[in-house]
Amino acid sequence: MKIRSNIAVSESGFVFDPSTGESFTLNKTGQEIISLVKQGMDYEQILNSLLANYGGEKPLYERYLVEFFEELRNFNLLEE
């Protein structure tokens, strides 16, 4: 799983797709997940990293993470 190569993600969490002109904003958690994706982590690794950092129930993380990736897919930001 990778963010498409031409997608620009700024440190403030602003995401810009130069091929469509669409822009998006990420909250802190979104920014953290994108940064983990950029480090080359897969879904399981990202899930474990979030669990290790923040604790809590795994199913809850799974639900939100799946939803988040679904959104990235819908906005055509991922290259899989």
Added chain:
Amino acid sequence: MAAKHNITVGVTGLNNIDSPGPGIPVIRGLKESDFFEVRVIGLAYETLEPGIYMSDLVDKTYMIPYPSEGKEALYARIAQIQAIEHMDVIIPNFDAELYSFIRLEPELKRIGISTFLPTLTQFEERHKANLPEYGKKYTVNVPKSIEVTNPSQFEKAVKELKLPLVVKGKYYDAYIAHEESQIEGYFNKLSAKWGLPIILQQFIKGTEVNVIALGDGTGQTIAAVPMRKQYITDKGKAWGGITLADDAMLNLTKSIMTQTKWRGGMELELVRDANGKLFLIEINPRIPAWVYLAVGAGQNIPEALVKLALGIDVAPYQHYDVGKMFIRYSYDMIVGIDKFEQFTMTGEL
């Protein structure tokens, strides 16, 4: 830096209103030229075109006759203005006046005025009504279109195009009809304003994208910048837009330029459907009102067009900034009645 070349350019389309003409953004591009020092002569049809009163951009404005008065009347007035102003180039910016200016090209040249316009064949074949043939000839995806001149033709057209469909005026304006009963109202509105025929066009659902481009008349694309409208007014005009990195749009533009050998400025209006397929909705045969975005992104199309008109070599632009935006705004000028009076009574300001 080398000294700039002093030139005088006549520009129409000073109606910088809610459905803006391209004149003022064209002038802004010319004024920012590193190559030319431009004296701008505004050519206006109406006394309230805002550009007439923008003395920081327009040095002098003259009233000219409406295209409906014919090319002879237009030529007579321009010759009169030329005797005073010695214009080097005229950039016409309205679809409706292009026919006259194209026909007048040799006469204007004889009195020292250059233009850089499409040929009559290029101008005619890209008419909305001819779009289906255009698509076939140049292998471009176009929506199905049917030309209508009276309401008895609606039923058959609806069967073929399905609803919703787009009702388009000969030169400008378009409405989406969701029911057959709406078509007649739009037909009457558009035909009263722009004449017949009216074009009924298949509605393509998708994202509206546009390309501004300049062809040198030999098949070469001198400039091309793709844009997506980010904010669209109720008149369908872009109030905000952003430049895109889109090879498909640029390749389509170059393919059209190469095949048609387009001469002058143009705007391709495109829709990208859900599958990413591009449909050509319309070709505007002139510089569009959002040209200043191209200037801001690194391609000074008005300057390049003037160079081409004057026979100066222009290397094709290779770059533009992606992610450059324009945000349009309205601005109230305060104008003394004396200025309005002068323009109304003398046709000059």
